[in-house]
Amino acid sequence: MRNNKFLVSIVLFFVLSSVYNIAAYQGTNVLTVIVYYSDRTTPLPGAIVKLYEVVRGRTSFLSQARTNSEGKASFSGLADGNYAVKVVYRGKVVFPKSMGRITLERGLMYTLRVYTTLGKGAPEDTEVAGTNTLVFDVYKSDGITPISGAFVKLYKNGRLVITGVSDVNGRVAFFNLPSTGLGEYYTPEVIYEGVTIFPTNSLRITLTGGIMGRYTLITTLGKVTHEEGRPITSSVELLLNVTQRALGIISHLNNVSRNILNRNMSRDAYLPQLIAIKAESETLLRQ
Numbered sequence: 001m002r003n004n005k006f007l008v009s010i011v012l013f014f015v016l017s018s019v020y021n022i023a024a025y026q027g028t029n030v031l032t033v034i035v036y037y038s039d040r041t042t043p044l045p046g047a048i049v050k051l052y053e054v055v056r057g058r059t060s061f062l063s064q065a066r067t068n069s070e071g072k073a074s075f076s077g078l079a080d081g082n083y084a085v086k087v088v089y090r091g092k093v094v095f096p097k098s099m100g101r102i103t104l105e106r107g108l109m110y111t112l113r114v115y116t117t118l119g120k121g122a123p124e125d126t127e128v129a130g131t132n133t134l135v136f137d138v139y140k141s142d143g144i145t146p147i148s149g150a151f152v153k154l155y156k157n158g159r160l161v162i163t164g165v166s167d168v169n170g171r172v173a174f175f176n177l178p179s180t181g182l183g184e185y186y187t188p189e190v191i192y193e194g195v196t197i198f199p200t201n202s203l204r205i206t207l208t209g210g211i212m213g214r215y216t217l218i219t220t221l222g223k224v225t226h227e228e229g230r231p232i233t234s235s236v237e238l239l240l241n242v243t244q245r246a247l248g249i250i251s252h253l254n255n256v257s258r259n260i261l262n263r264n265m266s267r268d269a270y271l272p273q274l275i276a277i278k279a280e281s282e283t284l285l286r287q
Contacts, residue, residue: 043071146170
């Protein structure tokens with residue numbers, strides 16, 4: 001078993017080394033926050049983006065910047081760690097810091113897209129009323145390990161409303177959801193690698209009054225499983241499973257590297273993929 005882990009560690013060492021060599025940025029992190037109106041397409045200029053450092057669950061103010069005409073505000077020279085952002089527009093909080101959490105590490109350049117509760121109107125912008133926000137934190141069956149890249153489908157009375165993908169922290173958020181009426185409810189479903197790991201009948205949610213609800217979804221996904229969901233007990237099975245996943249990561253990395261070298265992919269397009277590759281590699285290495 002130790003030999004298996006040693007072989008897998010060697011494979012993943014080269015994967016992580018390649019990712020870090022491509023994405024390294026002088027040992028410090030850069031965060032660009034892009035702020036949008038509630039329509040999720042129109043940039044919001046003139047908003048104040050406040051950056052907080054999160055240490056052991058406590059937030060402390062670090063810096064702030066105003067968004068430009070493209071809705072962008074940038075922060076550079078950030079150390080590795082957890083951060084939160086809050087957006088204030090004309091004295092009103094239009095995006096709370098409890099929503100905008102991100103982990104920075106390994107000297108990468110990050111982009112965080114923020115969708116506020118602000119509707120675009122004339123002559124003045126008005127805040128959207130009566131809309132709700134749902135945030136889901138998706139974890140494996142141990143309740144500790146977040147799941148990145150899971151599809152979270154949100155239904156309302158059995159009808160699919162929207163689908164999102166969990167980020168590297170296992171988090172996915174849905175904004176501007178209509179309130180539920182009498183007898184109505186939302187239900188989430190989580191699908192990972194084609195397998196349902198959190199069925200729709202596991203949780204029912206009612207939303208009223210423009211609230212933000214946050215829920216933790218503990219799925220049936222074990223630390224290492226077959227595609228069918230059966231736990232892997234054999235060391236040989238474990239090695240084969242991890243090796244296949246490692247080869248998939250290498251293939252993904254090669255495709256991204258090729259697109260970068262051929263200039264077929266912009267920085268905004270390839271950086272999230274590199275971050276996802278790195279997160280998947282580190283998750284596999286921990287296993």
